[in-house]
Amino acid sequence: MSQQSATPAPKHGLLAGKVAVITGVGAAETIGAVTAGLFVEEGARVVATDISGAQNETAAEIGPAAVPFQADITSEEQVAALFAFALDTYGRVDILVNVAGVPGSRRTPEITVEEYEAISSTHLLGTLLTNKHAVRAMAPTGGGAIVNFSSAASFNIDERISPAYSAAKSGVNSLTKSFAVHHGGQGVRVNAVAPGFTLSKKNTRVPAEALAQLSGKAALGRPGTPQEQAQVAAFLASDRASFLTGVVIPVDGGWTARLA
Numbered sequence: 649m650s651q652q653s654a655t656p657a658p659k660h661g662l663l664a665g666k667v668a669v670i671t672g673v674g675a676a677e678t679i680g681a682v683t684a685g686l687f688v689e690e691g692a693r694v695v696a697t698d699i700s701g702a703q704n705e706t707a708a709e710i711g712p713a714a715v716p717f718q719a720d721i722t723s724e725e726q727v728a729a730l731f732a733f734a735l736d737t738y739g740r741v742d743i744l745v746n747v748a749g750v751p752g753s754r755r756t757p758e759i760t761v762e763e764y765e766a767i768s769s770t771h772l773l774g775t776l777l778t779n780k781h782a783v784r785a786m787a788p789t790g791g792g793a794i795v796n797f798s799s800a801a802s803f804n805i806d807e808r809i810s811p812a813y814s815a816a817k818s819g820v821n822s823l824t825k826s827f828a829v830h831h832g833g834q835g836v837r838v839n840a841v842a843p844g845f846t847l848s849k850k851n852t853r854v855p856a857e858a859l860a861q862l863s864g865k866a867a868l869g870r871p872g873t874p875q876e877q878a879q880v881a882a883f884l885a886s887d888r889a890s891f892l893t894g895v896v897i898p899v900d901g902g903w904t905a906r907l908a
C-alpha cells in the first residue's frame with residue numbers, strides 16, 4: 649500500500665468513508681474539478697484523473713484527500729493502471745464518476761472523420777473501459793456506484809450541437825443501462841447525469857449572444873453551474889440512491905421538458 653492510504657477516512661458527509669475515482673478532473677471550474685472538490689467535502693477520498701495534467705494542480709488545491717493520476721480513458725492500459733493505483737492507494741473503490749468528455753463543435757456539413765472518431769472514442773470507448781474496470785475493482789468488496797456524464801443533447805437535437813456528440817452521448821445512456829443490467833447482481837448501481845447548458849470553465853468563453861440563446865432554452869432561464877451537476881452526481885453515488893440504477897437524469901433546468 650502506498651503512503652496516501654494513511655489519509656484517514658472522513659467520518660461525516662453524504663459520502664463519508666467512500667473511495668471515488670473521478671475522471672475529467674481538469675482545471676478549476678470544470679465539472680470534474682468541482683465534483684472532486686464536493687466529493688471530498690462530503691467525506692470521500694478521491695483519485696482525480698485527467699488526460700491533460702491539470703489534475704495535479706486541482707488535486708493539490710483540494711487537499712490530501714484527493715490524489716492525482718494522469719490517464720487517457722480511451723486507453724485500456726491506462727484505465728487498468730488507474731484502477732490498480734486506486735486500489736493500491738486506498739484498498740478499495742466504491743464510486744466511479746466518469747466526467748471526462750470532449751465537446752463537438754462542428755455541424756453536419758463540416759464534420760470530419762477525425763472529429764467523429766475523437767468524439768466517439770472519448771465518450772463511448774472511454775465510458776466502456778472506465779465502467780468495465782470500475783466493476784472489476786468494486787465487485788470484490790460487494791459492489792459500488794457508477795455515475796456517467798451524458799448530456800441533454802443525448803435525448804433530442806439542437807442545431808448548435810454536433811451530431812457526433814449527440815450520437816455519442818446517446819450511446820453513453822445505452823452503456824449506462826447495459827452496465828446497470830449486467831452488473832446489478834454484483835451490487836453495482838450505474839446511472840447517468842445529463843447536463844443542460846452549464847457554465848463550466850470552457851463555457852464562460854461562449855459569446856454573449858449564444859450564451860443568451862443557450863441559457864434561454866432552460867425553463868429556469870439560466871445556465872446551470874458545475875456545482876449543480878456535482879450535487880446530483882453526489883446523490884447518485886451515495887447510499888441515499890440505493891434503489892436507483894439504470895436511469896439517466898436530466899439536470900438541465902427544464903430544457904428537455906420543452907416541446908421545442
Ligand SMILES: NC(=O)c1ccc[n+]([C@@H]2O[C@H](COP(=O)([O-])OP(=O)(O)OC[C@H]3O[C@@H](n4cnc5c(N)ncnc54)[C@H](O)[C@@H]3O)[C@@H](O)[C@H]2O)c1
Pocket residue numbers: 671672673674675677678679680697698699700702719720721722747748749750751770774797798799800842843844845846847848849850851
Ligand atoms: N458544460 C456543459 O454545458 C455540458 C453539457 C452537457 C454535457 N456536458 C458533459 O459534462 C462533462 C464535463 O463537462 P465540462 O464542461 O466540464 O467539460 P470540459 O471540456 O471543460 O472538461 C472535460 C475534461 O475531460 C478531460 N478529457 C478529455 N478527454 C479525455 C480522455 N480521453 N481521458 C481523460 N480525460 C479526458 C479534459 O482534459 C477536460 O479536463 C463532459 O462529459 C461533457 O460532455 C457538459
